[in-house]
Structures are given as C-alpha cells and as structure tokens.
Amino acid sequence: MIDYDDEARDYDMSRGGEPRARAAADAVELLLPQGPSVILDIACGTGIVTGRLLRPERTVVGVDRSPGMLGLAGRRVPGGVVRGDATRLPFAPDAVDAVVIVWLLHLLPDPAPVLAEAARVLRPGGVLITTVDKDDAYFVEDSDIARITADLRRRHAPRVPDRAAQVLARAAELGLEFAGRTVFPGTGQGRSPRRWREVIEAGHIPWAAHANPDQVTDMCRRLAALPDQDAARPDPLYRLVALKA
Numbered sequence: 001m002i003d004y005d006d007e008a009r010d011y012d013m014s015r016g017g018e019p020r021a022r023a024a025a026d027a028v029e030l031l032l033p034q035g036p037s038v039i040l041d042i043a044c045g046t047g048i049v050t051g052r053l054l055r056p057e058r059t060v061v062g063v064d065r066s067p068g069m070l071g072l073a074g075r076r077v078p079g080g081v082v083r084g085d086a087t088r089l090p091f092a093p094d095a096v097d098a099v100v101i102v103w104l105l106h107l108l109p110d111p112a113p114v115l116a117e118a119a120r121v122l123r124p125g126g127v128l129i130t131t132v133d134k135d136d137a138y139f140v141e142d143s144d145i146a147r148i149t150a151d152l153r154r155r156h157a158p159r160v161p162d163r164a165a166q167v168l169a170r171a172a173e174l175g176l177e178f179a180g181r182t183v184f185p186g187t188g189q190g191r192s193p194r195r196w197r198e199v200i201e202a203g204h205i206p207w208a209a210h211a212n213p214d215q216v217t218d219m220c221r222r223l224a225a226l227p228d229q230d231a232a233r234p235d236p237l238y239r240l241v242a243l244k245a
Contacts, residue, residue, distance in 0.1 A: 018048070019187040019188060020187060020188075020189065021048040021049050021052065022052065023184040023185055023186075024049050024184055025049050025052035025053060026052075026184065027182045027184035027238075027240050028049070028100055028102070028129055029053070030182050031127065031129045031179075031180055031182060031240060031242040032053070032098050032100075033098055033126075033127060035057060036057045036058070037057070037058050037059070038058070038059045038061070038095065038096045038097050038098075039053055039059070039060045039096065039097065039098045039100060040061050040062075040089075040091065040095075040096040040098070040099045040100070040121065041053065041060065041062045041063070041099075041101075041102075042063055042099060042100065042101045042114070043101065043102075043103075043104040044062030044063060044070075044073050044077075044081065045064060045066075045069045045073065046069055046072040046073055047062050047069075047072060047073030047074070047075070047076035047077050048076065049100075049102055050062040050073060050076060050077050050080075050100075051073075051076030051077050053100070054077065059080075060077060061077075061080050061082060061096075062077050062080060062081045062082070063081070063082045063083070063084045063086070063090070064081070064083065065083060065084065065086075067083065070083055086101075086104065086113075086114045086117060087114055089118075089120075092121070093120050093121060094121070094122070094123045095121045095123070096122060096123065096126060097123055097125075097126045097127075098127050098128070098129065099118040099121065099122060099126070099127075099128045099129070100129050100130075101114070101118065101128070101129070101131070102131050103131055104130075104131075105130060105132065105134075105162035105167065106131070106134040106135065106160070106161060106162040106206075107161075108161050108162075109161065111161050111162060111170070115128075115170050115171060115174060115176075116174060119171075119174040119175065119176055119245065122245040123245065125245060127179060127243065127245070128171070128176060128243040128244075128245070129240055129241070129242050130162075130167065130240070130243075131162065131238055131239065131240055132162050132163070132164040132167050132240075132241055133160075133162060133239050134238065135153065135160055135162075135205075135206065135207055136153075137236035137238045137239065138190075138191065138233075138234075138236045139153070140234070140236075140237040141234045143233045144226055145191075145196055145223065145233050148219060148222045148223055148226075149208075149219060152207055152208060152215060152216070152219060155211070156207030156208075156210055156211065159207075160206070160207070164239065164241065167241070168243075171243045176243035176244060178242075178243060178244075179244040180241070180242040181239065181240060181241045181242065182239075183239050183240065184238050185236070185237055185238070186235050186236040186237070188235065189236050190232035190233045190236070191232060191233060192228070192229060192230045192231055192232050192233065193223045193224070193226040193229050193231075193233075194224075194229045195232075196223055197220050197223050197224060200216065200220060200223075201220060
C-alpha cells in the first residue's frame with residue numbers, strides 16, 4: 001500500500017505533473033454542470049486537478065484522508081479542502097451538484113462503497129464523473145507491448161475494480177444513469193519495453209501481480225526481446241464517464 005503522506009511531495013511529478021493534470025481537468029470540465037454549483041473532488045490528492053476546476057460561480061471542495069496530500073491541496077484550493085474517507089464522506093445527503101473521482105476506483109478492492117457515498121451526497125440531477133479502465137489506458141493502440149501483454153490482461157479483466165461495465169452496473173443499482181464519456185491523454189507517460197519490465201517485476205501492475213509467475217516471467221522475456229528497449233510507446237489514453245443522479 002502506498003504511503004501517500006510520504007509520497008506527497010514528489011507525487012505530482014511521478015504521475016505526469018502539470019500536463020496530465022491539465023488534460024484531466026479539461027476533460028472533467030466537459031462533463032461538469034455549468035453555472036453556479038458545488039463540486040466535490042473525492043481523493044483530491046495534492047489538488048493538482050481540483051484547483052483547475054475553480055470558477056467564480058463554483059464552490060469546489062477537495063476531500064482526502066492523507067494529511068500530507070491535503071497540505072499541498074490547501075495551497076491550490078485555499079479553504080476548500082477537508083480530511084475525510086471516501087466511504088464515509090463528511091457531507092449531508094443531496095449536498096453537491098457534482099462529484100469527481102479521478103484515479104481512485106482502480107486502487108480499491110471494491111469500489112461499491114465509494115460509489116454509494118458519491119450517490120448519497122449528489123443532489124437530484126447531479127453528476128458523478130469518474131475515471132474507469134485505468135489498466136487499459138496504455139493499450140488503446142495495437143502496439144508490440146499491447147500484443148505481448150494481451151493474454152494476461154484479458155484473464156485478469158474480471159478482477160479489475162474500475163472496469164467500466166462493472167462501474168456502470170453498480171451505478172445503475174444506485175439510480176445513476178450513464179450521461180456521457182470522454183478521454184484525455186497522459187502526455188509523456190508512454191512506457192518503453194524496459195520500463196514495462198521494471199514495473200511488472202516490481203509488482204506494480206495488478207493484472208501481472210495476480211498472474212501465474214511462470215507466465216509473467218515468459219512475458220517479461222518477450223518484452224526484453226523487443227527492439228528499441230528504451231523507446232517509449234504510445235501515451236496512455238485515460239477514460240472518464242459521467243453518471244447522472
């Protein structure tokens with residue numbers, strides 16, 4: 001488990017920095033309600049995306065359980081951060097017009113409690129915007145790495161917590177309807193074959209961590225045999241869905 005207090009200072013630069021945050025915020029903006037509104041950003045982290053959602057007509061609040069992260073977020077959203085758990089939000093029912101969840105569901109053993117809390121605090125007609133299918137973001141094109149990893153990724157797919165089909169099904173149970181989708185790039189985050197081997201062997205890739213070790217070893221051997229070992233492959237393309245209350 002990542003210690004987010006310890007990681008806070010270097011977190012942004014290790015996750016795409018300003019370019020990725022700008023792309024994420026621009027994509028979220030396409031799905032947000034316009035005009036006066038209250039926006040809640042769950043697991044806001046350092047506030048690098050949250051701060052970009054500020055508008056004169058909006059109230060934007062970021063919630064996170066890491067004091068280290070909130071210390072940085074408070075500089076970007078002055079007076080607009082709250083410490084709290086995504087499964088027990090410190091907000092009343094029907095309190096906000098939009099909930100934003102960026103890069104959280106894929107980290108959870110079960111996203112259902114977080115989705116239920118988001119639905120609880122949304123006003124009728126409000127919108128929940130969340131990233132889905134994070135593991136697939138790097139494989140939007142038929143690259144050599146996509147082909148080599150396809151079999152293990154496909155086997156692990158049913159266990160992915162932020163799989164879009166599962167998120168949409170749970171959302172429907174909560175009375176949330178699909179209202180739109182968009183994508184945004186992780187500029188400069190494409191990985192080389194060597195880098196893929198490093199993160200797989202370090203246990204940082206969920207679908208590989210749950211696979212048969214012999215199959216993972218064979219996959220890494222095939223990755224090592226690819227040409228241009230240090231040449232980055234296509235940038236990831238992250239997916240957002242909007243769900244209306």
